[in-house]
Amino acid sequence: MNGVPLTHMIIVSTLLFFIGAYGFLTRRNLIAMLMSVELMLNSVNINFIAFNKYLFPDNLDGLVYTIFIIAIAAAEAAVAIAIIINLFRNTRSIDAEYADKLKN
Amino acid sequence: MLNEFVILMKQELLLCIILFITLILKISENENNPKNWIGIINGLLLINFLAGFFLSTTGELFNGMFKVSELIIFEKNILNLGLLIVSLMAQPYLKNHKHLPEFYMLLLSTLIGMFFMISSGNLLMFYVGLELSTIPMAALANFNLNKANSSEAGMKMILSSAFSSALLLMGVSFIYGTTGTFNFTQITASLDNNALQVFAFVLLFTGFAFKLSVVPFHFWTADVYEGAPVPVAAYLSVVSKAAVAFVFVTVLYKVFGTMANLWYVLLFLTSVLTIGIGNIFAVRQENIKRFLAFSSIAQVGFILVGISSGTKAGEASMIYFLLIYLFSNLGAFAVVNVVSTMSGKENISDYKGFYKTNPALSWFLTIALFSLAGVPPTAGFFGKLFLLTSGASTGNYLLVGFAAINMIISMYYYLRIVKAIFMDENAMPIASIKTEILPRIAIIICIVGILATGFMGSVYNYIYLLSSGI
Numbered sequence: 001m002n003g004v005p006l007t008h009m010i011i012v013s014t015l016l017f018f019i020g021a022y023g024f025l026t027r028r029n030l031i032a033m034l035m036s037v038e039l040m041l042n043s044v045n046i047n048f049i050a051f052n053k054y055l056f057p058d059n060l061d062g063l064v065y066t067i068f069i070i071a072i073a074a075a076e077a078a079v080a081i082a083i084i085i086n087l088f089r090n091t092r093s094i095d096a097e098y099a100d101k102l103k104n
Numbered sequence: 105m106l107n108e109f110v111i112l113m114k115q116e117l118l119l120c121i122i123l124f125i126t127l128i129l130k131i132s133e134n135e136n137n138p139k140n141w142i143g144i145i146n147g148l149l150l151i152n153f154l155a156g157f158f159l160s161t162t163g164e165l166f167n168g169m170f171k172v173s174e175l176i177i178f179e180k181n182i183l184n185l186g187l188l189i190v191s192l193m194a195q196p197y198l199k200n201h202k203h204l205p206e207f208y209m210l211l212l213s214t215l216i217g218m219f220f221m222i223s224s225g226n227l228l229m230f231y232v233g234l235e236l237s238t239i240p241m242a243a244l245a246n247f248n249l250n251k252a253n254s255s256e257a258g259m260k261m262i263l264s265s266a267f268s269s270a271l272l273l274m275g276v277s278f279i280y281g282t283t284g285t286f287n288f289t290q291i292t293a294s295l296d297n298n299a300l301q302v303f304a305f306v307l308l309f310t311g312f313a314f315k316l317s318v319v320p321f322h323f324w325t326a327d328v329y330e331g332a333p334v335p336v337a338a339y340l341s342v343v344s345k346a347a348v349a350f351v352f353v354t355v356l357y358k359v360f361g362t363m364a365n366l367w368y369v370l371l372f373l374t375s376v377l378t379i380g381i382g383n384i385f386a387v388r389q390e391n392i393k394r395f396l397a398f399s400s401i402a403q404v405g406f407i408l409v410g411i412s413s414g415t416k417a418g419e420a421s422m423i424y425f426l427l428i429y430l431f432s433n434l435g436a437f438a439v440v441n442v443v444s445t446m447s448g449k450e451n452i453s454d455y456k457g458f459y460k461t462n463p464a465l466s467w468f469l470t471i472a473l474f475s476l477a478g479v480p481p482t483a484g485f486f487g488k489l490f491l492l493t494s495g496a497s498t499g500n501y502l503l504v505g506f507a508a509i510n511m512i513i514s515m516y517y518y519l520r521i522v523k524a525i526f527m528d529e530n531a532m533p534i535a536s537i538k539t540e541i542l543p544r545i546a547i548i549i550c551i552v553g554i555l556a557t558g559f560m561g562s563v564y565n566y567i568y569l570l571s572s573g574i
Contacts, residue, residue, distance in 0.1 A: 017270075017274060020270070021267075024263075024267055030259065030263070033263055034263065034266070037263070037266040037267055037270055040267070040270035040271075040274075041266075041270050041273065043274075044270065044273040044274055044276075044277050047274070047277035047278075047281070048277050048280065051277065051280055051281040052280075055281065055284065056284045061228075061280070061284075061285065061286055062280060064228070065227075065228055065231075065276075065280070065286070068228060068231065068232060069231075069273065072231075072232070072235045072239075075235075075239055076235070076239055076262070076266055079239050079240075079242055079243055079262060080242075080259075080262045080263065080266065082243075083242060083243070083246050083255060083258040083259050083262055084259060086246060086249060086255045086258070087252070087255040087256060087258075087259050089250075089255075090250065090251065090252035090255050091252050091255075091256075099256045099259060099260075101252055101253055101256055101331075
């Protein structure tokens with residue numbers, strides 16, 4: 001396996017993961033927060049595929065796991081967007097700052 | 105082969121069948137009266153609960169991906185009982201709701217997810233089960249479709265659970281990178297506790313901590329409980345938490361048993377934080393649902409004390425405590441649900457003078473709260489006693505002493521509600537409520553459970569026989 005070494009893949013995926021985590025914690029738009037989470041899930045996918053390809057090329061465990069993650073992330077995004085639309089109908093806003101009715 | 109498949113997965117298959125029956129009920133909506141459905145579905149759930157006790161064979165399916173042992177069957181029976189009680193107590197809330205079949209569809213799919221999660225012997229099956237149990241849960245939290253509070257609760261739940269599963273998956277990916285497998289037994293065999301595996305384990309622990317609402321990751325809990333409908337909050341606080349706790353113990357003991365020194369430190373720190381902060385925040389709550397949320401956070405802290413020992417008694421006391429906690433917390437939530445749907449009042453100050461108008465409900469709520477606080481004649485005392493004894497077996501008396509002192513502090517806020525019910529004067533108490541038959545059955549099951557479980561030593565002995573340590 002010449003060309004890109006495994007460490008580079010891991011660096012890319014780790015960077016993506018923390019960009020996603022930073023976005024989740026700083027963005028106040030709910031759709032942008034959802035996108036940040038998707039970014040984190042995609043970085044995990046890169047991790048799985050890189051490990052499978054470089055370290056354990058005999059079986060396809062990592063690839064199968066990735067397919068499941070993609071499918072479940074799609075389901076999660078569908079439910080999340082449905083909830084966000086419902087929130088928008090009720091409050092006329094998708095800003096996390098205005099979703100603060102639940103407080104003591 | 106097919107025979108074995110059907111018998112081993114009978115509990116999941118039964119739930120799937122009930123799920124399809126609700127779907128058919130939904131399609132034939134116009135002819136039937138929703139009030140009849142509640143009776144039909146509750147009957148089916150009762151059959152489902154009773155069927156769990158028959159034909160208990162153990163074994164493995166799909167190369168160890170799906171495992172069934174006697175302990176797992178017992179845990180599934182506990183969850184089935186929880187679902188039955190939640191479904192019974194939800195009747196006053198559901199009878200006027202136009203989306204009744206959807207409520208049961210979502211509820212049943214979360215339970216199927218939990219069953220697969222409990223039975224999993226593989227990280228893939230575990231992840232799929234976990235997501236199947238959390239995604240419909242967020243939709244359930246948003247079930248009061250035209251209330252802003254409810255959609256806010258659903259939004260907070262789905263975003264925080266997505267974030268936590270991303271953390272968990274990062275951990276899984278590093279476990280895969282260092283061991284090359286997802287199978288629990290093979291992972292245990294090839295763990296050598298290098299730095300990357302420790303990092304992966306901490307990420308996995310974080311994911312679990314989110315789902316269990318252990319303290320640094322508890323921020324979503326109170327908001328979701330307050331905004332969600334009461335039966336959903338009850339289900340979330342008991343059934344969903346119990347399922348995650350069962351898997352958490354399996355993962356800690358069976359998969360990461362070699363890292364016991366590491367996770368002991370993590371459990372020590374998080375349990376001290378969880379009990380302390382849960383108690384401090386529970387004292388200052390005014391809304392009874394938020395109050396029950398923080399009390400359930402504090403109870404999770406006691407569970408962590410129990411399982412930190414890593415012994416057979418640790419697992420057994422955790423399951424025993426969760427059985428008792430199911431009765432006590434669902435009993436409290438059932439009364440709160442009746443009051444909330446009939447009068448719309450959810451603040452602790454509204455309960456002043458409750459005894460004058462509703463003596464029976466007052467006594468039920470009081471018994472449930474005494475059991476949550478751990479007052480001796482009720483079962484909650486024995487549950488906490490076993491948890492703390494098991495925690496003390498490691499010799500860390502600092503942790504057990506801290507937990508015991510916090511049990512006394514927790515008396516203050518549980519008894520504050522009892523005082524409001526029995527002693528405080530109120531010019532406008534909640535009007536007398538006529539409880540319908542199904543929620544009354546739910547409350548009576550809970551009260552009988554609270555009073556009986558503590559004195560039946562055979563329950564604990566049975567669980568102890570089935571469980572195992574590291």
